Amino acid sequence: MKTDVEELSPTRVKLTVEVPFEELKPNLDKAYKEISKQVRIKGFRPGKAPAPLIDRYIGRGAVLQEAVNDALPELYGRAVEASEIFVLGQPEVEITKLDDGKEMTFTAEVDVRPKFQVPDYDNLEVTVDEAKVTDEEVEETLGNLRERFASLTTVERAAETGDFVTIDLSAQVDGEAVEDAAATGYSYEVGSNSSVEGLDEALTGMSAGESKTFTSKLVGGERAGQEAEITVTVQSVKVKKLPEADDEFAQLASEFDTIEELRTDLRTRLGRTKRMQQLSQARDRALEALMEQIDIPLPEKVVQAEIERRNEQLEQQLKWSGLSKEAYLKQQGKTAEEFDAEIAEAARRAVKGGFVLDQLALDEELGVENEELSEYVVSQAMQMGVQPQQLADHLTQSGQLPALVSEVLRNKALNLLVEHVKITDEAGNAVDIEALRRELSGEAAQPEAEAAEESAGKAEETKAEAKDEEAKNEAEDKSES
Structure with missing residues (x-):
């Protein structure tokens, strides 16, 4: 098999592959077997019809096509390996010559990884963020933890930004109710801007039992992006109360005592x-x-x-x-x-x-x-x-x-x-x-752990030796007395 490589661009090549016909013989034999299993020729069981009869009734061209299709993946792979190119994606293959009994030629155009040299990288310098932790960051994280343990208390007043409201939502498009846009008993933080546009503005100033209708585009469901008449009803208004940052909270939120x-x-x-x-x-x-x-x-x-x-x-x-x-x-x-x-x-x-x-x-x-x-x-x-x-x-x-x-x-x-x-x-x-x-x-902590374990072991040995010495001294005192 002979392969020529033509560089069409720095990222694309054209392989021209010439294949001696004898290299297709295993694929031809396989093609005859496969076709003979699929056709019915009088006097022969499926899979037993000889090649000349298949050529006569089915056609030599059909057999050649089957053999070529079977051979191409392997032939293409061998051509790529011989050319020492790094191909990307699937090739565009074309059979340009098929001379029965003599040779086959095909071309394959394919993208390739461009050739380039990686420069010396020993002198490269980069900067990363500091790993220093500030008191403000610790308090912010503690605040987020307190948020998770916050409680909601009902208030008898109009909703404000930061309040949590329990609401019912419904929507209509051209007078038709949108079922997947409806919600009951939905808890929502006023000012979070996490729902349809206009909801936060509508809720601000509303009290429990009040309803309001506004127009907005739906953001989810089958009607997403469509204008809808949205009705919101407030069931209750609640304020969030954070637990105090004290020892009691530490015991509630973690395994620590303080x-x-x-x-x-x-x-x-x-x-x-x-x-x-x-x-x-x-x-x-x-x-x-x-x-x-x-x-x-x-x-x-x-x-x-x-x-x-x-x-x-x-x-x-x-x-x-x-x-x-x-x-x-x-x-x-x-x-x-x-x-x-x-x-x-x-x-x-x-x-x-x-x-x-x-x-x-x-x-x-x-x-x-x-x-x-x-x-x-x-x-x-x-x-x-x-x-x-x-x-x-x-x-x-x-x-x-x-x-x-x-x-x-x-x-x-x-x-x-x-x-x-x-x-x-x-x-x-x-x-x-x-x-x-x-x-x-965790590798860095291992030597420290081993050192601590060794230190603890030595301490135990020292204690044992001290006890032995103490017992020895007591025995000597008794014998003297």
């Missing part, structure tokens, strides 16, 4: 969260810094596929939340054009970042071990709330294992990159990423 112990724990948790954010920022910004030094063309089809994937993911999330895209854009304060531009830019950077990490993994000769693959599947399964074996079976059956291997490989390349980059926080302090990883994974 409020200061709870504050200390919150500070520790906030610090861990900030250090995790540092690690995430370091990875993102290290890759961004490296990408800024590289200018490579991107295959538009690959970029478009990434744009479509992101849009589909957003549509699924909006569907689950019952929010229309129009309402979502309004919440984000963006026009459709601005949103599309952001999605396109994010898609281009994601594709470019993938190419850079792929090339880095290739340059550094990184590979993926079975243990690493298993660890990744287990971690993903935990995040998804499914059994690891269930996820592994799904990935295998759906043909997603190659993509999974690529993801693990890119992650290893990114870890390698971060290890070589100089990282400081905004205060100018050096950030040791490897030490940070060990700390967050």
Whole structure:
């Protein structure tokens, strides 16, 4: 088999593959067997008709077509491997010559990863946020915890911003009731702007037992986006009362006895969260810094596929939340054009970042071990709330294992990159990423725990020795007396 490669652009090639006819013989034999099982020829059982009769009754052309279709995937794969190119997506294949008994020629146009060099990254510098926890942040977190234990008390007055009201909602479009827009006994915070536009304005100043009708667009259900007459009736108005930040609250909301112990724990948790954010920022910004030094063309089809994937993911999330895209854009304060531009830019950077990490993994000769693959599947399964074996079976059956291997490989390349980059926080302090990883994974605490255990053991030995010595002295005193 002979393969020629023509570069149509930096991101697209055309393979011309010449295949000697004898290489198609196994596929021809298979084609004859398959066709003979499907046809009825007098005097022969299914699957037993000889090739000459199949050529006579069915036609040699049909057999050749079956054989070629069967052979193409393997032939294309061999051509790609021989050409040492990294293909992206599905090829556009055309049979250009089929000379029965002599040879077959086909072409395949396909997008490829562009060729480029990864520059030296030892001198890259990035800055991440400080991991310092302020008193204000601790109090804010404590306040959020108190919010979870807040109680609601009914008041006999008109609703104000921040109050919680129990309401009934109904909607009509062109005089017809919209069933999926109706709600009874719905608890709503006035001023939260978390429902249809105009609801907060309508509720402000309303008292229990009052009703009001206003016009707004529905944000969910079958009539999402349509103008509707919405009627709201207030059942009750309640104010939120937070528990005092004292020892009693600490015992109610945590395993601690005092409020200061709870504050200390919150500070520790906030610090861990900030250090995790540092690690995430370091990875993102290290890759961004490296990408800024590289200018490579991107295959538009690959970029478009990434744009479509992101849009589909957003549509699924909006569907689950019952929010229309129009309402979502309004919440984000963006026009459709601005949103599309952001999605396109994010898609281009994601594709470019993938190419850079792929090339880095290739340059550094990184590979993926079975243990690493298993660890990744287990971690993903935990995040998804499914059994690891269930996820592994799904990935295998759906043909997603190659993509999974690529993801693990890119992650290893990114870890390698971060290890070589100089990282400081905004205060100018050096950030040791490897030490940070060990700390967050619990490895750093292990030696301390072992030391504490050893210290405790020595203390017990000392106590035992002291008791032995004391007993010895008592015995000597008695003997002397």
